[in-house]
Amino acid sequence: MSGLDDVIAAETTLSEVDGLNGRLVICGYTLEELAGHKSWEDVLGLLGGDLLPAVTLKSKLGMARLRAFAVVAWIDDGILALSITEGLRALMARLPDGEDAATALLLAAAPAVFVPALVRRKAGKAAIAPNPEFGHAADMLAMLTGTVPSDEAAAALNAYLVTVSDHGLNASTFAARVVASTRAGYTSAVLAALGALKGPLHGGAPGPVLDMLDAVGRPGNAEAWLSAELARGERLMGFGHRIYRVRDPRADALKAALARLGAAGGMDAERLALAEAVEREALKLLKAKKPDRALETNVEFFTALVLEALGFPREAFTGVFAAGRVGGWLAHAHEQVEKGRLIRPQSRYVGSKAA
Template identity: 60%
Template sequence: MKNGLEDVIAAETQLSDVDGEAGRLIIRGVSLDHLVADGTYEGVAALLLDGLMEKSFDEAELGDWLAQARTRIFGHIKAADAALLALPPVDAMRALIARLPDGEDFDTALSLLAAPAVFLPAILRKQRGKRPIAPDASLSQAADILRMLTGKLPTREQTSALDTYLVTISDHGLNASTFASRVIASTQAGLTSSVLAAVSALKGPLHGGAPGPVLDMLDAIGTAENAYSWLGEALDRGERLMGFGHRIYRVRDPRADALKGALKPLISTGQVNSARSALAEAVEVAALAILKARKPNRPLDVNVEFYTALLLEALGFPREAFTGVFAIGRTVGWLAHAREQALDGRLIRPRSVYIGPLPAAA
């Protein structure tokens, strides 16, 4: 028995490969660095879903259908009453997703790809007393998300940055939420059920809830001069440094470099607070030096959460919404895994080892 199913192979997949020793992520045969070079959300979605649905399509066709799906989905926002809006954003988003039909077809998949992209900006606006903004079918998914969030057309750099984020986190092996999606799909419950299970797993702080605390850490450090002392004192207290270390990667998380690269155009064009970016650079340098000195036998490097926090903050998302934004990008991976499991797998039913008391002899 391996606690946490460590190193247990539970599925064969053609969707993604995470090489923790080499620091490499491959999605459907394409390395992450090539995907993010000029990639879009629509492109990676077409790549991941290729051959898994009942119809074939290319990136442009998927983009058109997805834009239409966003428009259809917007009507569900009317169900966001006061009780729902009192919930955290990811919980409110999950509640609206639960209204969608639970099918296995391509139309269901399109609705589920569109739903978090439409619901999260609308929920955030309504929670702040603002009117939700209807989707614009002429825009890409990334551009429309930002427009529905802020009420303004995003810049080219902002759209590209969000596209990079959505591509980067689209799929990542058999993580907790993806495994949850496959377990539900193995029962033939439907794609909506698979996505709801995955969102429920994602919201746990040990999976998708860590980017926000990266900003809390930066706020507490305050200035670059405080970085070494603050980080050292945090380690003395036995605290984890948010944004560093990963269960799989033994070297630097390749997604961190992709997101750091996506921030550069925003920094160079003055769309990111320069003091914030300088502080983050100083904290990264200080943290890596301290971790190397104090934990020389543990491979602790920057992970995806560190630059996710900085990028999403720069794009205008509040930190309490970061898990919901993650769900926008990862839903396509959940759907692809659910379809792969439904088409080629069987009911997932592992065994347990009983360690409780035995009945007394007769």
């Protein structure tokens, strides 16, 4: 099956993924212009357009986090038995549905509240209420750790949320657009996107990057361990991408965020040295063993390092991804409602013929 490769399924003003040149443009800005320079609230305003205008968005988002926190009371033993991604989906399903700005704002705010609450409750700790005076990334970290984050830590998480805010018509965004095209409502669209993001081929890759680093152990082991994995036909996590034929620009944005994070923000120097050795050896081995394929560092590699340094457990990584990508999901759902029509592709029957 083709996976709809090269099929144009929508026209959008939201983002362009140029895989041949390793370039990501969001609302007319390159990723390099946004990551490390703009807040996630700024980018949400760009993506949201008339649905979520940038004026006063920071304060409105802060109040929406407070409203979302009321849903945390619904976390019970049944939800705690689920994975964090599944728990996030269950809590998001408690939110009202609709196609209005208030619904969109609550949906944009909620993952940043629900993910830290689920992490803490699973660890036997009380959930922490949001502080609407904080920026979105800083508040997410404060709800996770119970302390005011350093400027470096807040900036690193903000850079991550910006970096993953939108990325063309990926699987979860396409799912959101399909549901939005039925006029089911923005909550239904976001829930569909979360269902797609849960799959290991889409949103579940960063955690295994850390498993790989743990297995390598120290820089001197990198070449032998990676060579053995390739000899067994295993995939090296954090390398290669369906779209990018050169280096994923999001990897560079997050590598820069790590450099700015430093020890003050929680980055362990030995862990970073190990990751750099693994990246260096992996790229060398992949080029030698698979010269016909473009296998460069992708966003998952440095995502894993950033989120680990900030204190998120591995099982929460997909949920943190959702906290950034929800801006893109909502923008695409709104664009589909405003400018699109019911998405109804055709299939080609290849089964047995009727008698």
